[in-house]
Amino acid sequence: MGTFAGSFAASHGPIIVRDWDKLPASLQERLTRDFREVGRRIAEAKADVLVVISPDHWVNFFLNNLPTVCIGVGAENDGPPEPFMAAFPYRTLPGDPDFAQHLMRSALDHGFDPSASYRLTLDHGFCIPLWLSALAALPRIVPVIINALQEPMPTIERSLQLGRMIAAAVESYPSDVRVAVLGTGGLSHSIGEPTMGDVDEHFDRVALDALRGHDDGQVAATISDALTTAGNGSHEVRCWVVAHGAAGQANFDLIDYLPCPEVYIGCAFGSWQPPSIS
Helix, strand or coil: CCEEEEEEEECCCHHHHHCHHHCCHHHHHHHHHHHHHHHHHHHHHCCCEEEEEECCCCCCCECCECCCEEEECCCEEECCCCHHHCCCCCCEEECCHHHHHHHHHHHHHCCCCCEEECCCECCHHHHHHHHHCCCCCCCEEEEEEECCCCCCCCCHHHHHHHHHHHHHHHHHCCCCCEEEEEEECCCCCCCCCCCCCCCCHHHHHHHHHHCCCCCHHHHHHHHHHHHCCCCHHHHHHHHHHHHHHHHCCCCCEEEEEEEEHHHCEEEEEEECCCCCCC
16 A cells, blocks of 8 residues: 655745846855755655646646646656756656556545646646755656646635545555655745735745644635735645645644745745654
8 A cells, every 4th residue: 555755845936947046145055955955855755656736837738728636647747848947857757657547536536526637748836846856866756737827726625635635545555655745836926916026924924834733624714814915826825735735634844934035936845744754
């Protein structure tokens, strides 16, 4: 049977890579340390499969075809197409079609109706954390796209349930495989709004504090309420919420948080890794 190896989360943002050489040295050092700490924890979890939760930034889908959730079930997926990601070290990323198909069946059994893709293009949202975390070798990647760009989006409560479903799928998987979850996105930022470039530190701290709780209703209500006044990019917190849901009763450990207007994002890093990894 499968073993849940932990949940992890990290921010992403194009400017982190695109304008890296323009960032202050102290910020480069701190972001490098934070991403690599996430990578160290993922490596310590000894995950064979990493389920990565991210929005799609109009690479695979657009307004004429916008699934709420899409699971990548293929044997491999393509690396990022953005020019600023040209140095990403993998042209393709290995998948795990057996576990991915099991996850798809589990989703249907649990009342979810995700779409499926046999080959996705994984953009900066997926690949910046995988790259900057400096993993010696990638686990097999099962990408899960969640709509955090355009209404209607899944509720925070439904995002928690999606995480619970992923954990149940791991537990019911018949093979001896270690599976971890990485939620990537946000935290607060605005895209194409008058507040673009601003960081909503209040929202970030409210959301991060909520993730320390274990009452799904309270977590959902707190984050949902805070989202009403946060920037449009802040909806990517759903990816963190999925990771939180998958972690069950594991405690959230905040690695670091820095309001970072230089990259337009409230950057945060954390994990819900179980206390004992065998």
